[in-house]
Amino acid sequence: SVRYVAALVAAAVLNLAVLGGAFALGHSFGSKSGTVTNKTTLSEQLKTDDGQSSGGSTGGATSTASTTGSKDTTEIAKEVGPAVVGIKSTVQGQMSLFGGYSTSEAQGSGIIISADGYIVTNNHVVADSSSVSVQLNTGSEYAAKVIGADDQTDLAVIKIEPTEELTVANLGDSTKVEVGETAIAIGNPMGLEFFGSVTQGIVSAVNRTVQVDNRTMNLIQTDAAINSGNSGGALVNSKGEVIGINAVKVTTTGVEGMGFAIPISEAKPIISDLLDYGYVKGRPVIGLSTRDVSAYMAQQYGWPQGAQIMSVTTDNARNAGLQQGDIITKIDDKTISKGSDLTEYKDTKSPGDTVKLEVYKYATGKTESVSVVLSEQIPD
Template sequence: MRRNLKAYISGIVISSLLSSSIVGSVIYSKFSSELQKQSQIIQNLSNNKNYSSINTIAANTISTGGTLTIPKIVKKVAPSIVGIRMNITIPNRINQVMSQSKAEGSGIIYDKNGYIMTNYHVVEYADPKNSYSKYTTLEVFLPDGRQTKAKFIGGDRKNDLAVIKIELDNLPVAELGDSSTLEVGETAVAIGNPLGMEFAGSVTSGIISAINRKVQVDDRTLNLIQTDAAINPGNSGGALVNSQGQVIGINTVKISSTGLEGLGFAIPINDAKPIVDQLMMFGYVKGRPFIGISGREITETISQIYNIPQGIYIMAVTSGSGAYKAGIRQGDIILKIAGVEVKTLSDIENIKSKYKAGDTVDVLLYRNGKQMTVKMTFSEER
């Protein structure tokens, strides 16, 4: 019975990629000659190469003062919006190319030393924590025609943010705004690469449709800005800009369905700043609790069929993690954490949000027909 259950659950594979479209072969075309002629924005930034604070960067950028026309917004911001290509090449046993795929998105240069912020899902296969990272390379394409390889610095799947770095001089840096001052109805301009590099540097405009929208993305709930400025695959990681030419959001996802239009979403820049700052300095967000399990939800239907309790079925346990040290193992079903019932992966995330790395909680398990309680200390997510 357990073997059949495991086979059933293992067969449930849910894969989603919010990012840029994946293409078999895309030829990079340069941005328009108009953008190539645009003057770069000169920034007065900290000379500390490795640990400059994003808040300092925002404070030192050039202030524009008043409202700009959309063409002036584009001239100011577009030079700092780059294209990002993630190339995955998996060789076969005799070292010949077995399969190739590419994913393309956007990014924002926010530091003169070459640091670029983007969405995690745009570059996730380059993350050393991903088993495909050794097969993955990153390329960055600038509006002035330059292109270069990039290094993965850090990523945070929970907030869908990442930082990569390029080694080039004379980089135009975006000015960061204050998303806490946004009002519904004000101008919003989206700049990025919808559908890949062929349409690099595309500009769409609209308004801020709503703020503080809670949007469910896979097993996470993100706090996002809603806009009717067109956002499409490939825009991920690009800039949502206000009427002063300041980046106030990172374009992340759209909701698309027959009959629906104008539902694009961006991560508020004030939410992104502290995360990106830590990714730049440490490569991860410090102090975040980590359990170290991969699991599937036992629904009410599965519970009745197999005569087991609802909870989270453990598919795998990360070596050295809090779960591993607590003795939690593959095949267990988590019923409660810290006295709170667990029936969905979202339940686990909600519980984790109340604790920090180093905290210890009781975990109620179901194993081989019996319930048991273990003490688990959250490790640090890296």
């Protein structure tokens, strides 16, 4: 199976990608008297990235940027390693029979993207967390706040308030990545005990379409070792530029060397929105949750195949007369045989657009056409 790789310690079951091959803790860069906030600059750089590396001004912090040619792996490990952090997130579970709540702790990785402490990681590293902390390669540990998270792209941005100078990663251009070029992965195998481990391989494929937890993701494939413990870590090219954020691996028995990273060029606009709004703007939503009506169900109940409404979540959908049990069979004359067809078409639209639905009404058994204005998807 292809799945998110994340390392969970203490009684929880979540898989986190890790990397093997040791990388020693770095030295302290000293304290700064008041970190200059450069969130706005960072967000603008991410939005207006023209395909060049987006290191930009780091507000006095050390940058991993390279304006020259290739470096050897030793140089890259020394320069980029300090920009990769360890992340611990505590997840509160259900109340036990004896009172109190059970907790579990996830460990992953993150990449420092600004001098004032903004860090990008995978959403599944910090999802549903009650507290998050970050460990630097200096050994310092800071409490972190989740600024924004996006389940659809598996990206999240967190923030620490550092009292020392940070090394900021240089974000490259993944649209220029070629199959066969060097790929170096940096992260934390088996949690923070093996902090900052480095592995090297090549880019095995680009624009690889992978199904993960019922989501279609466009990823970079690499054979650089990615094992249990390093989701959110950096995939780096030979110039020391981050070209991807390690996220998933193939875990089928007998399969080795098939890890995947979120391309950094696709991540940049998501990161920018998470910085500015805490969620990704401009995503349309009809306002429904659905289940698939299979051929078997259609035959058993005399229904048409399509996407059956299980709940209605927006006023626009309610005002259109959509109700639980109704079955959507077409959207703008496109036949719908399952819920993913509906989602795929809806994602080509924008909030405010109107779509026409052909709906089999559960209450009457009649088919009607209704129009719905798409809303913007805003997380709770």
